[in-house]
Amino acid sequence: MGRTPFCSSDGLKKGAWTAEEDQKLISYIQKHGKGGWRFLPKKAGLQRCGKSCRLRWANYLRPGIKRGDFTPEEDKTIIELQAELGNRWAAIARHLPNRTDNEIKNYWNAHLKKRLANMGADQVTVSGAASSSGNSDSNAVTDTECAKPQSEATKQRSASALLLNKLATRVTQCVGPLQASQTLQQPTMPFNGGAENSDIFCHRLPSSTPESTSWADNNNICNSLTMPECGTTNAIDERDSSSSAGVLNDIVASEFASLTCVDELSDWGNTNYSIEPEEVQIDYSDSMTVGYGGLWDDDVIVVDDNDYTVGSLGFL
DNA sequence: AAATCTAGCAACCGCCAAATT
DNA sequence: GAATTTGGCGGTTGCTAGATT
Structure with a gap:
């Protein structure tokens, strides 16, 4: 059984996309629309995996994508949603128009998570910190309550409150x-x-x-x-x-x-x-x-x- | 100036679920 | 209902540029 690979790697190019490849993909999608990713590369004259084409389009080439600096409001939204939803980047991205899940994920891993880590967020001792299933986030949840599924009331607690809880924990740990x-x-x-x-x-x-x-x-x-x-x-x-x-x-x-x-x-x-x-x-x-x-x-x-x-x- | 380290980010990989056959 | 296809998601990798030694 098994599903056939979405794309075979035989003879397909990997790595960074060139401007020429981007243009081919854009032109094809503008003409024929997106979808049918399996056969799109061949039709578009690209030596790429269909999956790679889809990703390139979704994350970089599709119109309206906002790239670059995140605004404070976006920061806040990400932090709050991450606390509420865990690492469900696609769900988080739906709340941030024109941001991609990939960019949000990268931004979280490169910036926001470190902020939490720097302030001791890896030592959460109050309930309510999000810990999604399968989440490999470095937040180490030490309170047994945190290992339980979140109650509805807890889920509703804002990320900011959670943040302060973490701070309180951190402060307590530092000074006794x-x-x-x-x-x-x-x-x-x-x-x-x-x-x-x-x-x-x-x-x-x-x-x-x-x-x-x-x-x-x-x-x-x-x-x-x-x-x-x-x-x-x-x-x-x-x-x-x-x-x-x-x-x-x-x-x-x-x-x-x-x-x-x-x-x-x-x-x-x-x-x-x-x-x-x-x-x-x-x-x-x-x-x-x-x-x-x-x-x-x-x-x-x-x-x-x-x-x-x-x-x-x-x-x- | 060269070597090494680090952070950021684009892209890939494997898995999953929904849709289709 | 089973098999297969497709699109989507999240984790991870590897490249690159800038910083540091």
Whole structure:
């Protein structure tokens, strides 16, 4: 039995397509339409496998294909859909007009997956991270829940929430269990406050007092924080809500003394991963709960080493 | 300047499912 | 209903250009 090979390799050319071959394929399809790939190469005068012709047409030659830089919106869509669907690139591509599954797959493998890996996404310990069957993605799911099929509720959780869950895990692993187990705080973070690229945002949640929120404008805060105490001044009150320029580094230093920078998120493509409060369902006993907000270029995760829980997000 | 390494990407391969015979 | 064909999908490979040593 067996199906006959879609194409025999006898005498057929492999490797990169030439401009002449492209033109032959385009001309043929324009004239006769696509399909019938088995016999198309011969009819078109190509020494190529039909399958190769189909791929070349689908991924590069068909009209309207968008190539090159992915927009932040596309990044966001890919990340969210990958979390939801796993490595079903064709399904993901249907949500990105004129992008091919192959390009999305390559982009994921070359860029987006590394971003997750860099921030510890390979150590997912909360449920909800997508792990499609047969998926060879490097994400190592360590929580037993993750090995189970996703519940509908979990599937609906956004990729952004998952991302933050991963961050929380990463942060916890880096600094050890924090004392305070916090519930999610309501959003008082100034996401529209005009903070700038490479800002550092720290969200401290003292267990017995209303949250205080501060932020800094210093690309190198992780290296510069040497002062001992976390202050209680709420820098948010002193800051021009339209700009971060007024926040002085010395205020920052005193405000975030003893904080430890544990990770850096780079190149998140200016994408704002907005989180709905109900999406973040982390409950690390004796650990920490991360806040919610947007992730941006050069974000820095900062946590304190006292009993404060810090969900930290930089933003543009 | 040459050798080596690395990242990105185009293309191939094997498998699968739907369609057709 | 079985066999076969076809198109599609996802994983992987290998080439190439740029970066690094």
